[in-house]
Protein backbone atom coordinates (compact mmCIF):
# COMPACT_ATOMS: atom_id res chain seq x y z
CA UNK A 1 0.00 0.00 0.00
CA UNK A 2 1.32 3.41 -1.01
CA UNK A 3 1.94 5.75 1.97
CA UNK A 4 1.42 9.48 1.49
CA UNK A 5 4.52 11.63 1.39
CA UNK A 6 4.80 14.65 3.71
CA UNK A 7 4.39 16.96 0.70
CA UNK A 8 1.13 15.22 -0.38
CA UNK A 9 -0.27 15.45 3.17
CA UNK A 10 0.52 19.19 3.36
CA UNK A 11 -1.08 19.77 -0.08
CA UNK A 12 -4.24 17.89 1.02
CA UNK A 13 -4.38 19.87 4.29
CA UNK A 14 -4.10 23.23 2.54
CA UNK A 15 -6.74 22.10 -0.01
CA UNK A 16 -9.12 21.20 2.85
CA UNK A 17 -8.54 24.56 4.59
CA UNK A 18 -9.08 26.51 1.34
CA UNK A 19 -12.24 24.56 0.54
CA UNK A 20 -13.59 25.14 4.10
CA UNK A 21 -12.89 28.88 3.83
CA UNK A 22 -14.59 29.00 0.39
CA UNK A 23 -17.62 27.15 1.78
CA UNK A 24 -17.90 29.63 4.68
CA UNK A 25 -17.58 32.63 2.30
CA UNK A 26 -20.25 31.12 0.00
CA UNK A 27 -22.51 30.54 3.02
CA UNK A 28 -22.00 34.14 4.17
CA UNK A 29 -22.72 35.50 0.68
CA UNK A 30 -25.85 33.33 0.21
CA UNK A 31 -28.72 34.53 2.43
CA UNK A 32 -31.15 31.85 3.68
CA UNK A 33 -34.08 34.15 2.92
CA UNK A 34 -34.91 36.17 -0.18
CA UNK A 35 -33.45 39.69 -0.02
CA UNK A 36 -35.80 42.38 -1.26
CA UNK A 37 -35.59 45.48 -3.42
CA UNK A 38 -36.26 49.08 -2.38
CA UNK A 39 -39.75 49.00 -3.98
CA UNK A 40 -40.76 45.97 -1.89
CA UNK A 41 -39.88 47.58 1.49
CA UNK A 42 -42.40 49.22 3.84
CA UNK A 43 -42.40 53.02 3.78
CA UNK A 44 -40.48 53.51 7.05
CA UNK A 45 -37.53 51.46 5.73
CA UNK A 46 -37.31 53.33 2.42
CA UNK A 47 -34.83 55.95 3.61
CA UNK A 48 -32.22 55.78 0.85
CA UNK A 49 -33.64 55.66 -2.73
CA UNK A 50 -30.14 55.12 -4.16
CA UNK A 51 -29.73 51.73 -2.40
CA UNK A 52 -31.83 49.46 -4.62
CA UNK A 53 -31.21 45.88 -3.42
CA UNK A 54 -30.07 43.70 -0.49
CA UNK A 55 -32.89 44.57 1.96
CA UNK A 56 -33.76 41.96 4.58
CA UNK A 57 -37.48 41.14 4.72
CA UNK A 58 -39.36 41.92 7.95
CA UNK A 59 -38.16 39.33 10.47
CA UNK A 60 -38.64 38.20 14.05
CA UNK A 61 -35.96 38.68 16.72
CA UNK A 62 -34.19 35.39 15.85
CA UNK A 63 -34.24 36.23 12.12
CA UNK A 64 -32.54 39.58 12.83
CA UNK A 65 -29.83 37.87 14.94
CA UNK A 66 -29.30 35.26 12.18
CA UNK A 67 -28.78 38.10 9.67
CA UNK A 68 -25.40 38.65 11.35
CA UNK A 69 -24.19 35.56 9.50
CA UNK A 70 -24.98 36.46 5.89
CA UNK A 71 -24.40 39.46 3.66
CA UNK A 72 -27.15 42.07 3.17
CA UNK A 73 -27.18 45.85 2.73
CA UNK A 74 -26.89 46.56 6.50
CA UNK A 75 -23.97 44.16 7.15
CA UNK A 76 -21.22 46.81 6.84
CA UNK A 77 -23.18 49.22 9.06
CA UNK A 78 -23.62 46.51 11.72
CA UNK A 79 -19.97 45.42 11.66
CA UNK A 80 -18.42 48.91 11.57
CA UNK A 81 -20.18 49.79 14.83
CA UNK A 82 -20.28 46.31 16.41
CA UNK A 83 -16.52 45.71 16.33
CA UNK A 84 -15.62 49.05 18.08
CA UNK A 85 -17.80 48.07 21.10
CA UNK A 86 -15.57 45.06 21.82
CA UNK A 87 -12.36 46.87 20.88
CA UNK A 88 -12.98 49.96 23.03
CA UNK A 89 -14.08 47.97 26.08
CA UNK A 90 -10.94 45.83 25.77
CA UNK A 91 -8.38 48.59 25.16
CA UNK A 92 -9.54 51.97 26.57
CA UNK A 93 -10.02 51.35 30.36
CA UNK A 94 -6.30 50.72 31.11
CA UNK A 95 -5.45 54.20 29.79
CA UNK A 96 -7.82 56.03 32.13
CA UNK A 97 -7.12 57.05 35.73
CA UNK A 98 -9.63 55.33 38.03
CA UNK A 99 -8.57 57.10 41.23
CA UNK A 100 -11.13 59.16 43.15
CA UNK A 101 -10.29 62.53 41.55
CA UNK A 102 -10.88 61.45 37.96
CA UNK A 103 -13.13 58.40 38.28
CA UNK A 104 -16.25 60.32 37.15
CA UNK A 105 -14.53 61.82 34.09
CA UNK A 106 -13.05 58.42 33.20
CA UNK A 107 -16.52 56.89 33.31
CA UNK A 108 -17.85 59.80 31.21
CA UNK A 109 -15.21 59.11 28.60
CA UNK A 110 -15.73 55.34 28.52
CA UNK A 111 -19.53 55.67 28.34
CA UNK A 112 -19.25 58.46 25.73
CA UNK A 113 -16.84 56.41 23.60
CA UNK A 114 -18.86 53.20 23.57
CA UNK A 115 -22.53 54.36 23.64
CA UNK A 116 -22.87 55.49 19.99
CA UNK A 117 -21.82 52.05 18.76
CA UNK A 118 -24.21 50.17 21.07
CA UNK A 119 -27.18 52.32 19.92
CA UNK A 120 -26.19 52.10 16.27
CA UNK A 121 -25.45 48.34 16.35
CA UNK A 122 -28.87 47.56 17.88
CA UNK A 123 -30.66 49.97 15.51
CA UNK A 124 -29.12 48.55 12.33
CA UNK A 125 -29.45 44.90 13.41
CA UNK A 126 -33.12 45.11 14.43
CA UNK A 127 -34.47 47.86 12.12
CA UNK A 128 -36.40 45.25 10.08
CA UNK A 129 -38.19 43.73 13.10
CA UNK A 130 -41.67 42.65 12.06
CA UNK A 131 -43.26 44.48 15.01
CA UNK A 132 -44.09 47.55 12.89
CA UNK A 133 -43.12 51.15 12.39
CA UNK A 134 -43.34 52.21 16.06
CA UNK A 135 -40.54 49.79 17.07
CA UNK A 136 -38.43 51.15 14.21
CA UNK A 137 -38.76 54.70 15.59
CA UNK A 138 -37.93 53.46 19.11
CA UNK A 139 -34.73 51.94 17.71
CA UNK A 140 -33.95 55.18 15.89
CA UNK A 141 -34.34 57.02 19.21
CA UNK A 142 -31.93 54.54 20.81
CA UNK A 143 -29.42 55.31 18.04
CA UNK A 144 -29.84 59.05 18.67
CA UNK A 145 -29.53 58.52 22.42
CA UNK A 146 -26.16 56.77 21.90
CA UNK A 147 -24.89 59.76 19.87
CA UNK A 148 -26.20 62.11 22.55
CA UNK A 149 -24.33 60.22 25.29
CA UNK A 150 -21.14 60.75 23.31
CA UNK A 151 -21.85 64.47 22.78
CA UNK A 152 -22.79 65.07 26.43
CA UNK A 153 -20.98 62.72 28.83
CA UNK A 154 -18.19 62.05 26.32
CA UNK A 155 -17.44 65.80 25.99
CA UNK A 156 -17.45 66.54 29.74
CA UNK A 157 -13.68 65.86 30.17
CA UNK A 158 -13.01 68.39 27.35
CA UNK A 159 -15.31 71.02 28.92
CA UNK A 160 -13.87 70.41 32.41
CA UNK A 161 -10.26 70.67 31.20
CA UNK A 162 -11.08 73.92 29.36
CA UNK A 163 -12.36 75.58 32.57
CA UNK A 164 -10.04 73.73 34.98
CA UNK A 165 -8.00 76.83 35.87
CA UNK A 166 -10.91 79.28 35.96
CA UNK A 167 -12.56 80.49 39.17
CA UNK A 168 -15.28 78.33 40.74
CA UNK A 169 -18.26 80.38 39.53
CA UNK A 170 -17.21 80.53 35.84
CA UNK A 171 -16.16 76.89 35.98
CA UNK A 172 -19.52 75.60 37.24
CA UNK A 173 -21.53 78.07 35.14
CA UNK A 174 -19.83 76.68 32.01
CA UNK A 175 -20.30 73.03 33.00
CA UNK A 176 -23.97 73.54 34.03
CA UNK A 177 -24.69 75.56 30.82
CA UNK A 178 -23.16 72.80 28.71
CA UNK A 179 -25.31 70.22 30.53
CA UNK A 180 -28.49 72.30 29.96
CA UNK A 181 -27.69 72.68 26.23
CA UNK A 182 -27.22 68.90 26.07
CA UNK A 183 -30.57 68.23 27.77
CA UNK A 184 -32.26 70.61 25.32
CA UNK A 185 -30.51 68.77 22.44
CA UNK A 186 -31.72 65.39 23.76
CA UNK A 187 -35.31 66.53 23.90
CA UNK A 188 -35.07 67.85 20.30
CA UNK A 189 -33.15 64.79 19.06
CA UNK A 190 -35.80 62.36 20.29
CA UNK A 191 -38.59 64.27 18.55
CA UNK A 192 -36.77 65.28 15.32
CA UNK A 193 -38.57 64.46 12.08
CA UNK A 194 -35.72 64.37 9.54
CA UNK A 195 -31.99 63.44 9.42
CA UNK A 196 -31.01 67.13 9.11
CA UNK A 197 -33.17 68.08 12.13
CA UNK A 198 -31.55 65.27 14.12
CA UNK A 199 -28.08 66.59 13.29
CA UNK A 200 -29.01 70.20 14.18
CA UNK A 201 -30.09 69.12 17.68
CA UNK A 202 -26.45 68.93 18.62
CA UNK A 203 -25.74 72.51 17.39
CA UNK A 204 -25.79 74.28 20.79
CA UNK A 205 -23.35 71.94 22.62
CA UNK A 206 -21.23 71.99 19.45
CA UNK A 207 -21.14 75.83 19.38
CA UNK A 208 -20.10 75.85 23.01
CA UNK A 209 -17.25 73.45 22.26
CA UNK A 210 -16.20 75.74 19.38
CA UNK A 211 -16.17 78.71 21.79
CA UNK A 212 -14.10 76.77 24.33
CA UNK A 213 -11.69 75.69 21.58
CA UNK A 214 -11.21 79.34 20.53
CA UNK A 215 -10.54 80.24 24.20
CA UNK A 216 -8.03 77.38 24.39
CA UNK A 217 -6.24 78.64 21.26
CA UNK A 218 -6.04 82.14 22.76
CA UNK A 219 -4.70 80.62 26.03
CA UNK A 220 -7.70 82.05 27.89
CA UNK A 221 -8.94 78.53 28.69
CA UNK A 222 -7.03 75.50 29.93
CA UNK A 223 -6.59 72.00 28.49
CA UNK A 224 -3.59 70.18 27.14
CA UNK A 225 -2.08 72.12 24.20
CA UNK A 226 -1.04 68.76 22.70
CA UNK A 227 -4.71 67.75 22.44
CA UNK A 228 -5.75 70.58 20.12
CA UNK A 229 -5.28 68.69 16.80
CA UNK A 230 -7.53 65.89 18.06
CA UNK A 231 -10.03 68.46 19.40
CA UNK A 232 -10.41 69.78 15.82
CA UNK A 233 -10.53 66.30 14.31
CA UNK A 234 -13.15 64.92 16.72
CA UNK A 235 -15.80 67.37 15.54
CA UNK A 236 -14.49 68.09 12.01
CA UNK A 237 -14.45 64.44 10.91
CA UNK A 238 -17.89 63.66 12.37
CA UNK A 239 -19.47 66.75 10.74
CA UNK A 240 -17.95 65.71 7.40
CA UNK A 241 -19.30 62.16 7.90
CA UNK A 242 -22.76 63.45 8.85
CA UNK A 243 -22.90 65.71 5.76
CA UNK A 244 -21.90 62.84 3.44
CA UNK A 245 -24.59 60.63 5.02
CA UNK A 246 -27.32 63.25 4.67
CA UNK A 247 -26.42 64.02 1.01
CA UNK A 248 -26.29 60.32 -0.02
CA UNK A 249 -22.87 60.76 -1.62
CA UNK A 250 -21.48 58.77 -3.50
CA UNK A 251 -24.41 56.35 -4.17
CA UNK A 252 -26.51 59.15 -5.64
CA UNK A 253 -23.95 59.29 -8.48
CA UNK A 254 -24.03 55.48 -8.92
CA UNK A 255 -27.61 54.42 -7.98
CA UNK A 256 -27.88 50.70 -7.24
CA UNK A 257 -24.11 50.11 -7.56
CA UNK A 258 -23.09 50.67 -3.91
CA UNK A 259 -25.92 48.81 -2.19
CA UNK A 260 -23.66 46.57 -0.08
CA UNK A 261 -20.36 48.48 0.21
CA UNK A 262 -18.98 52.02 0.19
CA UNK A 263 -22.29 53.90 0.25
CA UNK A 264 -22.61 57.13 2.25
CA UNK A 265 -23.84 55.44 5.41
CA UNK A 266 -20.94 52.97 5.37
CA UNK A 267 -18.46 55.84 4.91
CA UNK A 268 -20.15 57.92 7.63
CA UNK A 269 -19.94 54.97 10.03
CA UNK A 270 -16.18 54.65 9.53
CA UNK A 271 -15.64 58.43 9.81
CA UNK A 272 -17.48 58.69 13.14
CA UNK A 273 -15.34 55.86 14.53
CA UNK A 274 -12.28 57.90 13.46
CA UNK A 275 -13.81 60.95 15.19
CA UNK A 276 -14.25 59.03 18.47
CA UNK A 277 -10.65 57.82 18.16
CA UNK A 278 -9.65 61.54 18.17
CA UNK A 279 -12.00 62.18 21.09
CA UNK A 280 -10.18 59.43 22.99
CA UNK A 281 -6.77 60.91 22.18
CA UNK A 282 -7.84 64.42 23.22
CA UNK A 283 -9.51 63.16 26.42
CA UNK A 284 -6.56 61.06 27.61
CA UNK A 285 -4.28 64.08 27.09
CA UNK A 286 -6.71 66.43 28.89
CA UNK A 287 -7.21 64.15 31.90
CA UNK A 288 -3.46 63.70 32.27
CA UNK A 289 -3.06 67.47 31.97
CA UNK A 290 -5.64 68.14 34.72
CA UNK A 291 -3.94 65.54 36.90
CA UNK A 292 -0.65 67.41 36.53
CA UNK A 293 -2.12 70.84 37.32
CA UNK A 294 -2.13 72.62 40.65
CA UNK A 295 -2.95 76.25 41.46
CA UNK A 296 0.55 77.65 40.86
CA UNK A 297 0.79 75.86 37.50
CA UNK A 298 -2.73 77.05 36.64
CA UNK A 299 -1.51 80.64 36.98
CA UNK A 300 1.18 80.03 34.36
CA UNK A 301 -0.77 77.84 31.96
CA UNK A 302 -3.16 80.41 30.61
CA UNK A 303 -0.32 82.36 29.05
CA UNK A 304 2.32 79.71 28.34
CA UNK A 305 2.39 76.30 26.77
CA UNK A 306 3.50 73.74 29.35
CA UNK A 307 5.68 70.84 28.38
CA UNK A 308 4.85 67.66 30.32
CA UNK A 309 7.27 64.86 29.36
CA UNK A 310 5.46 62.13 31.36
CA UNK A 311 2.18 63.10 29.74
CA UNK A 312 3.68 63.00 26.27
CA UNK A 313 4.98 59.47 26.89
CA UNK A 314 1.63 58.23 28.16
CA UNK A 315 -0.37 59.69 25.28
CA UNK A 316 2.09 58.35 22.69
CA UNK A 317 1.63 54.86 24.17
CA UNK A 318 -2.14 55.08 24.04
CA UNK A 319 -1.96 56.47 20.50
CA UNK A 320 -0.19 53.31 19.40
CA UNK A 321 -2.71 51.13 21.19
CA UNK A 322 -6.08 52.44 19.98
Ligand SMILES: [Zn+2]
Pocket residue numbers: 077120124265269
Ligand atom coordinates in the same frame (compact mmCIF):
# COMPACT_ATOMS: atom_id res chain seq x y z
ZN1 LIG B 1 -25.97 54.13 11.14
